[in-house]
Structures are given as C-alpha cells and as structure tokens.
Amino acid sequence: MNDVRFMIDGKECLGKPGQTIVEAAKANGVYIPVLCHFEGLKPVGSCRICTVRVGGRFMAACTQPLIEGMAVENTAPDLEDMRKSLIEMLFVEGNHLCPSCEKSGNCELQALAYRYQVLAPRFPYLWPRRDIDASAPLLMLDGNRCIQCLRCVRACRAKDGRKVFAAVDRSRRVKIEVDKKLAAHLSEDQARRAMDICPVGAILRKETGFAVPIGRRKYDAVPIGSDVEKGTGR
Amino acid sequence: MSKPVIATASLAGCFGCHMSLLDIDERILGLIDLVEFNKSPIDDIKTFTKPVDVGLIEGGCCNSENVEVLRSFRKNCKVLVSVGECAIMGGLPAMRNGIPIRECLEEAYLNSPSVDPEDRTIPNDEDLPIILDKVYPCHEVVKIDHFLPGCPPSADLIWEAVTALVEGRPLQLTYDLIKFD
Numbered sequence: 001m002n003d004v005r006f007m008i009d010g011k012e013c014l015g016k017p018g019q020t021i022v023e024a025a026k027a028n029g030v031y032i033p034v035l036c037h038f039e040g041l042k043p044v045g046s047c048r049i050c051t052v053r054v055g056g057r058f059m060a061a062c063t064q065p066l067i068e069g070m071a072v073e074n075t076a077p078d079l080e081d082m083r084k085s086l087i088e089m090l091f092v093e094g095n096h097l098c099p100s101c102e103k104s105g106n107c108e109l110q111a112l113a114y115r116y117q118v119l120a121p122r123f124p125y126l127w128p129r130r131d132i133d134a135s136a137p138l139l140m141l142d143g144n145r146c147i148q149c150l151r152c153v154r155a156c157r158a159k160d161g162r163k164v165f166a167a168v169d170r171s172r173r174v175k176i177e178v179d180k181k182l183a184a185h186l187s188e189d190q191a192r193r194a195m196d197i198c199p200v201g202a203i204l205r206k207e208t209g210f211a212v213p214i215g216r217r218k219y220d221a222v223p224i225g226s227d228v229e230k231g232t233g234r
Numbered sequence: 235m236s237k238p239v240i241a242t243a244s245l246a247g248c249f250g251c252h253m254s255l256l257d258i259d260e261r262i263l264g265l266i267d268l269v270e271f272n273k274s275p276i277d278d279i280k281t282f283t284k285p286v287d288v289g290l291i292e293g294g295c296c297n298s299e300n301v302e303v304l305r306s307f308r309k310n311c312k313v314l315v316s317v318g319e320c321a322i323m324g325g326l327p328a329m330r331n332g333i334p335i336r337e338c339l340e341e342a343y344l345n346s347p348s349v350d351p352e353d354r355t356i357p358n359d360e361d362l363p364i365i366l367d368k369v370y371p372c373h374e375v376v377k378i379d380h381f382l383p384g385c386p387p388s389a390d391l392i393w394e395a396v397t398a399l400v401e402g403r404p405l406q407l408t409y410d411l412i413k414f415d
Contacts, residue, residue, distance in 0.1 A: 091323075095328075095329075095331070095332065096323075097319075097323075097325070097326070097328070097329065098319065098385070098414035098415050099319055099325065099326065099385035099414070099415045100326065100329075101415075104414065104415040105415065110414055113414070114409065114412050114413070114414075117407060117412060119322070119380075119381035119382075119383055119407075119412070120316065120322050120323070120371070120373055120378070120381040120383075121323075124374055125323065125324070125328075125331075125371065125374070127328070127331035127332055127368060128332065129332035129333070130332070214415070220413075221409075221410065222409070223409055
C-alpha cells in the first residue's frame with residue numbers, strides 16, 4: 001500500500017497506513033508526549049497527554065490512525081498548556097513525593113513535568129489516602145504514586161495468559177491490585193518488566209532501589225522525547 | 235544606592251535548602267557584595283527592620299506559626315520565592331496528610347515506644363503553635379511569585395534565581411536546574 005501523506009505543525013511527513021499519529025510522528029522525528037501508551041501494547045488513550053488537534057477537533061494521538069492529508073497540530077501553545085495542566089492534575093491527584101521515590105530520575109511523569117517546566121501545580125493538592133501492598137515476594141505496589149495508566153494491566157501476564165494486575169473499582173476510587181497467587185510465582189524477568197512498564201514508581205522491584213546514582217539516571221541530563229527528536233528513538 | 239535586601243525563613247523544612255544556599259561556594263563572597271540580608275537564620279535577625287526585595291521560603295506550613303511567618307514575609311517582601319519541595323508541595327512532612335491529625339498525634343505521643351510509658355500526653359500548651367490538619371504548600375496560603383524545585387534545589391539554581399531577581403532579569407531555568415529530588 002502507498003504511504004500516507006500528512007502534516008505535523010506544517011512539516012510534511014510520510015506514514016504507513018494503519019499507523020497511529022504517535023507512531024508516525026516518531027518515525028518522522030516528531031515527539032508527541034505519551035504516558036499511558038507503551039510501544040507494543042494496544043493503546044487505550046486514557047491519559048490524554050498525547051492530545052493533538054486535527055481540523056479543530058481534539059484527539060488522542062496514540063489511538064487515532066493516520067488519514068491521508070490530515071494536518072496535525074502538536075505544539076500549539078494552548079495544546080501544550082492543556083498537556084501541562086494534565087500533568088499537574090496527575091501530580092495533585094496522587095501523593096507524588098519525588099524526593100523519597102526510588103523511581104525518581106527514571107519516572108516518565110516526572111520527566112514530563114521537567115519537559116513542561118511544571119514548577120508548581122495550578123490545582124490544589126488532594127492528598128488522597130492510598131494503600132501500599134508489599135505482600136508479593138518480588139514486588140511492592142504503592143498506590144500513592146499510581147496514575148491508573150493500565151500499562152501493567154495490559155502488559156503483565158502469567159505463563160497461562162492470566163493477568164497479573166487488574167483495575168479494581170471505578171472512577172476516582174479505581175486502584176490497581178496484584179493477583180497474589182500469580183505474584184507469588186513471578187520470575188525475576190517478569191518482576192523487572194512489571195517495574196519497567198510502570199511509568200511512575202507505583203510498581204517497584206524490591207531490594208534493588210537507588211542502584212543508579214543521581215546524574216546517571218534516564219532523565220537527569222536530557223528531556224524525555226529527545227531521542228525521538230534526534231531520530232534515535234526505538 | 236543601597237543594596238537589594240534578602241530575607242529567608244525555614245518553615246516546616248529541614249534547613250537543607252538553606253544549606254544549599256550556603257553551597258554556592260566562593261560565590262558567597264559575591265553574594266555579600268551584591269545583597270544585604272535582613273530577617274534570616276543566616277544572620278540571626280529575628281524581625282523585619284526594612285522593606286525586603288526578595289524573600290526565600292523553605293518548608294511548607296504545618297502549624298499556625300508557619301502561617302504567621304509566611305504571611306509576614308508576604309507583607310514585607312516584594313518578591314516571594316518558594317524554595318524546595320516542602321515549600322512547593324509539602325514535601326516529607328506532607329506524608330502525614332492522608333492520616334487524620336488525631337491518629338498522627340496519638341501515634342506520636344500515646345502509642346509509640348517511650349522511656350516513660352506512665353507519662354504520656356499529647357502536648358497542649360498555650361505557648362505551642364497549633365498544628366494544622368494538613369501540611370500546606372506555601373502557594374496555597376499566600377501568593378508566591380517564583381518556585382525553585384528540588385530537594386534541595388541545587389546551589390546553581392538558587393544562585394541563578396537570586397542573582398536574576400535582584401538584577402531584575404528573567405530566570406534562566408535550564409533543564410539541568412529543574413529537578414524534584
């Protein structure tokens with residue numbers, strides 16, 4: 001099939017039919033921020049950080065497939081400010097104490113806050129009371145930091161295909177729980193993947209924290225998305 | 235012309251941000267040439283004696299005294315800056331925010347191990363500041379003009395911000411200066 005021609009902020013781009021805007025943008029060296037999306041997982045478009053504007057309508061760039069000739073707005077000031085406000089909402093909705101978090105420096109939410117220069121949120125802090133579940137032998141779940149992106153729910157499965165994590169309850173009471181029986185038999189690789197798939201510090205591999213010194217962590221020196229913009233992204 | 239005046243305070247903080255201010259190394263000599271300190275733990279001046287150009291606030295508000303000090307800073311400072319995570323979002327002290335205040339006090343004073351188990355009371359002297367229901371970030375109590383994140387903010391960030399504010403130029407907050415830890 002022929003390539004799809006489209007534009008992002010006036011830049012002529014080529015994509016493959018069926019590709020989402022996020023994937024095609026990446027292939028063209030344009031970074032669109034994502035949080036609930038993870039390459040290889042079926043996108044759900046729940047966090048809306050990737051919101052772009054096409055023909056005056058807002059859409060999630062991680063779920064919207066390319067359409068021939070579409071003109072995507074990605075860096076309009078009002079869009080960027082909307083994304084910034086979404087990041088701020090995620091910060092005030094949970095209890096994100098970066099100084100005491102093992103994921104600090106490798107956290108995608110924090111990295112987005114750095115990229116968007118979130119110095120203080122415009123919304124009041126909600127300070128919800130959330131639980132910590134450290135019952136699994138290899139993993140610790142900290143609900144304070146969870147942003148309900150469902151990446152773990154989609155990505156982590158046992159050998160027989162059963163889901164290791166699940167969302168319990170609905171709306172603002174939703175929380176991620178781990179299947180205790182499955183969690184008891186997780187391999188080292190599965191536990192590591194569960195921690196890596198979590199964009200924040202809600203799922204942690206026990207006993208390995210703070211292994212990388214400050215200054216050498218993922219987002220210490222360069223903003224999230226720099227690899228895409230340099231054309232070196234995965 | 236008189237030098238720009240700076241005041242600082244540590245509310246519900248650990249003085250780490252003040253330590254980071256002192257961590258500007260030999261630039262501290264330049265700072266003394268550049269500014270004059272008024273109310274601050276650094277020179278031990280207890281009350282405002284003149285109008286202040288830049289107020290630096292470390293720590294959030296966990297009791298009535300913090301609120302009083304913060305309000306007096308707002309009143310006396312032209313520009314007020316939240317310095318560090320505690321001032322910006324409550325920080326470590328805010329870990330109590332999900333826990334009812336009664337539960338906190340009972341855990342600290344009645345139920346925890348003690349060298350004198352017979353004498354357990356929750357302090358309630360009229361001279362003590364009243365503890366707030368939550369630890370509040372400074373910008374939820376008064377208007378804050380600038381925010382310097384970090385735990386602590388790096389000496390370079392504090393230096394950049396203080397020199398920019400007293401010289402009246404915009405803050406250059408480069409990527410390496412903005413960190414939350």
